[in-house]
Amino acid sequence: MSLDQATVARIAHLARIRVAPDEAEALQKDLQDILAFVEQLGEVNTDDVPPMTSVTPQALRWRTDKVTDGKKADQVLANAPEQASGFYAVPRVVE
Amino acid sequence: MTELNHLTISEALDGLAKGDFTSAELTRANLLAMEEARALNAFVTETPERAMSMAMASDDRRRAGEARPLDGIPIAVKDLYCTEGIRTMAGSHILEGFTPTYESTVTANLWRDGAVLLGKTNLDEFAMGSSNTTSYFGEVHNPWTLAEEPDARLVPGGSSGGSAACVAARIATASTGTDTGGSIRQPASFCGIVGMKPTYGRCSRWGIVAFASSLDQAGPMTRSVRDAALMLTSMAGFDPKDSTSVDRTVPDYAAALTGDIRGLKIGVPKEYRVDKMPPEIEILWQQGVEWMKAAGAEIVDVSLPHTKYALPAYYIVAPAEASSNLARYDGVRYGLRVPGNSLIEMYENTRAEGFGQEVKRRVMIGTYVLSAGYYDAYYLKAQKLRTLIARDFEAAYEKCDLLLTPTAPSTAFKVGDKQDDPIAMYLNDVFTVPANLAGLPGISVPAGLGADGAPLGLQLVGQAFEEETLFRAAGVLEEAAGFTATPALMVGEGA
Incomplete structure (x- = not known):
């Protein structure tokens, strides 16, 4: 399949990665090569095959619904690039 | 006496127990080796003060008669494991x-x-790579060099390249790695050491930076099979904080090394031959078969018909999971933030500057295959192939107990090679990826040298949670191979 520049730009936006104009062409080629490689899977008939949903056969465990950890706001915020009044701070999102 | 930084874990534990040396002495020898071999760029953070205080605390425990299973053993940790305060x-x-x-x-x-x-x-960025050349901290060099070109530098393999190089160079007695598609076993093969990936669920993934959560497993990298067994006995165990961690008793893996594989059935999968694979690998593989046969194992030909689809399935599943796992790096809660005029622009700028090329490629591939309209064609298809690959193994294990294969399709290549061709780089993992897709344990054991003078490993793949059988056979393979060659850039002279 061929991946056009508009699609590359759309994926980049969905992935929240700014792609500079001079990077776009090389990236387009790399992504196209990788997709061409993985498309080999089309050769295999998988109509009656269930998708793998768990690597080892196990069910998720249940536990009591109670708080086991917390009150660590300082630790949670310790690596924040910017914080204010005990919250993460980000650029304004509401005008 | 052998230099202290050359000892294996089991040798060091013996010496410590006998009082031949202290952990402080052993640790100091390793720290000096670390300084001497900085050119390899195997470490991104050295913690000499922490090391010495831990070593002295260990010596205190030993004097008090309270020595623990790995007391005083200096190890290196892949910078994918979160370490408090470091x-x-x-x-x-x-x-x-x-x-x-x-x-x-x-x-x-x-x-x-x-x-x-x-x-x-050091490691490939977010463990994405097979040569340890994608790290923000620069490439790692393999302590092995080419017989014909001793000044050329080789890659150590990846992604656990620093962990492999530091064990091969005798800087650390052992190290931890992680393996998503071969990231422990392939660098172990390239550096002439033992690398082991346990069954999915054996080791907790909690606190390890996530790459592809249904494939990632922690494991040991060591200079002997016994050491890998000792390390895994400590590393493994149920952890309520990882919902995929398995609640099973951890055996004493070293006790499984009986040296007796009589009657064990070892499968040789015919599909593990790829184009352009050097004949020396085929020869070494055949040699491995002969070694196992001589030790009393029965060799069985098996077929894993979907092997060729493992790598393409992996390059859908792993990037898909990575694109989701790496969504958290947005400049808000930790790490780098690059300002923008809006929140979205800040995300985009941060991720553009913060991620390297290979990570960007994989996040974008993952985003694409999960995007509306493409999910069924790519991700669902890959998960179906994964079922078929797991079924191949199940069918093979009806006829045999273990599989024997090469670990990688080549010896270590030169730094700079395969950099402009992602697919050529991905092919490094052609023999290791299937075990990750099926969640099975695997181990690479150094088995010989290629014509170029660089090491080659053989891989054993076991059944889920049958690590003891895997270690037992690996011990026999190690003994038969008698691999004693040492790398040119090793610290110290050796025995």
Whole structure:
């Protein structure tokens, strides 16, 4: 399949990665090569095959619904690039 | 006497128990080796003060008669494991300065058992790579060199390249790695050491920076099979903080090394031959078959018909999971932030500057295959192939107990090779990826040298949670191979 520049730009936006104009062409080629490689899977008939949903056969465990950890706001915020009044701070999102 | 930094874990434990030397002496020898071999760039963070204080605490415990299973053994930790109070960056600029306020379960288990932290090792960015050339901290060099071109530098393999190089160069007695598609076993093969990936669920993933959660497993990298068994006994175990961690008793893996594989059935999968594979690998593989046969194993020809689809399925599943796992790096909660005029622009700028090329490629592939309209064609298809690959193994294990294969399709290549062709780089993992897709344990054992003078490993793949059988056979393979060659850039002279 061929991946056009508009699609590359759309994926980049969905992935929240700014792609500079001079990077776009090389990236387009790399992504196209990788997709061409993985498309080999089309050769295999998988109509009656269930998708793998768990690597080892196990069910998720249940536990009591109670708080086991917390009150660590300082630790949670310790690596924040910017914080204010005990919250993460980000650029304004509401005008 | 052998230089202390050359000892294996089991030799060092013997010496410590007999009082021949202290952990402080052993640790100092390793720290000096670390300084001497900085040119390899195997470490991103050295922790000499922490190492010496842990070593002295270990010596105190031993004097008090309270020595633990790995007491006083200096190890290196891949910088993908969160270590409390010690910067952890996963080889990425986007985690600039990140200092965890918690400890990964696996490293906590190692400290509980007395191990000593030497430092954090270099790796491919977010463990994405097979040559340790994608790290923000620069490439790692393999301590092995080419017979014909001793000045050329080789890659150590990846992604656990620093962990492999530091064990091969005798800087660390052992190290931890992680394996998503071969990231422990392939560098172990390239560096002439033992690398083991346990069954999915054996080791807790809690506190390890996530790449592809349904494939990632922690494991040991060592200079002997016995050492790998000792390390895994400490690393493994149920952890309620990882919902995929398995609640099963951890055996004493070293006790499984009986040296007796009589009657064990070893399968040889015919599909593990690829185009352009050097004949020396085929020859070594055949040699491995002969070794196992001579030790009393029965050799069985098996077929894993979907092998050729493992790599393409992996390059859908792993990037898909990575695109989701790496969504958290957005400049808000930790690491790098690059300003923008809006929140979205800040995300985009941060991720553009923080991620390297290979990570960007994989996040974008993952985003694409999960996007509306493409999910069924790519992701669902890959998960179906994964079922078929797991069924191939199940069918093979009706006829045999273990599989024997080469670990990688080549010896270590030169730094700079395969850099402009992602697919050529991906092919490094052609023999290791299937075990990850099926969640099975695998081990690479150094088995010989290629014509170029660089090491080659053979891989054993076992059945789920049958690590003891895997170690038992690996011990026999190791003994038969008698691999004693040492790398040119090793620290010290050797025995």
